[in-house]
Amino acid sequence: MERVFDIELKELRDKLIYMSQIGEKMIDISLRGLVERDKELAKQVFECEQEINKLHIEVDELCIRLLALRQPIAADLRLITAAMKINSELERIGDQSVNISENTAIYLEHPPLKPLIDIPRMVDITKEMVIDSITAFVNEDVGLARSVLKRDDDVDNLNYQIFRELLTYMLSDATAIHRALCLILISQNIERIADHATNICEDVVFMTLGKDIRHHMEKQ
């Protein structure tokens, strides 16, 4: 027979999955706003933010309730504390998507800077990282979590390349400066989303193995 506590833990996982789906949608829509030059799409991102913020509070309350009522130990305790942290990371993924939309709004005041360079590619990798980080959490899949950690380097490298490329544009054409600057900020927003996915995966490894891999205390 299933414990009441197991049903509650399932509720907790389901809420985090739902939050991550909203986060994924926000990343998608904010990128579409940039690619399709559609500033109206930002509204949908702001609506999603309301939803993710509401869930953020609900999940925190649920975690505190479970800690108080169920007095969990060992694996259950690690799961709930991991959930509290993952909750914050997901909420901040939402914040960064809002930042992308806000920076896009300024970018769209200018004529397009022809290519969006590697930004869509960077978004693809980052979105996969977010999805996989939550799958790793739900399935307690350390292998998947580690693969997300590795991909963070790819995103960092892309961010650096994008920065160099946009700097070159700025130096060769003064009319490109403001637009390129917006894209640099957007690229940084994406890089931060990848960081949040990375943080989630570090929590997953700790939760699953009871081992702290943060701060490069272990070679991945």
Added chain:
Amino acid sequence: MERVFDIELKELRDKLIYMSQIGEKMIDISLRGLVERDKELAKQVFECEQEINKLHIEVDELCIRLLALRQPIAADLRLITAAMKINSELERIGDQSVNISENTAIYLEHPPLKPLIDIPRMVDITKEMVIDSITAFVNEDVGLARSVLKRDDDVDNLNYQIFRELLTYMLSDATAIHRALCLILISQNIERIADHATNICEDVVFMTLGKDIRHHMEKQ
């Protein structure tokens, strides 16, 4: 007679105070590196990062241990969950100071862009916010926590002004582009430190009043 648990909670508070002092030192040194054009100072910031990362893991372990062994409820439970979150914020304040030092290193490859504009002022306000956020946590001082939340708007405004001013430099002088860009990134790093202090204060209010003020659910 003092409970063993009270002594453990004091140890937890003391560790967070110590982390915040390291964070404050990192902010100080990273700014000095910029103002005094001394790239050697970055080494001290990197050393502090090792220390803050070590504490980050220790505090997390202590919190999990206290949750498992003491099975706290009510105020004690809220204190420990707040401490877990504050721990992450402090560690990220360290990360941002490292980012300031890294961006400073690139900035220092160029001749100085005459004024550092309002960056030192922004750092002063932000550093005070960090100090006050931990004081608010230790003393459970909601009034002080709220005053930090208000100051975050000042930092956001300064960040925006600095951005506009540096953009103007870039537009009028192509040789200023790369340098100004470094300062924009540094200004953003500082703004993120202020955000972390804000997050800490929201946790303090929740811990103290059991009331969630995040996501503007309450007028401050």
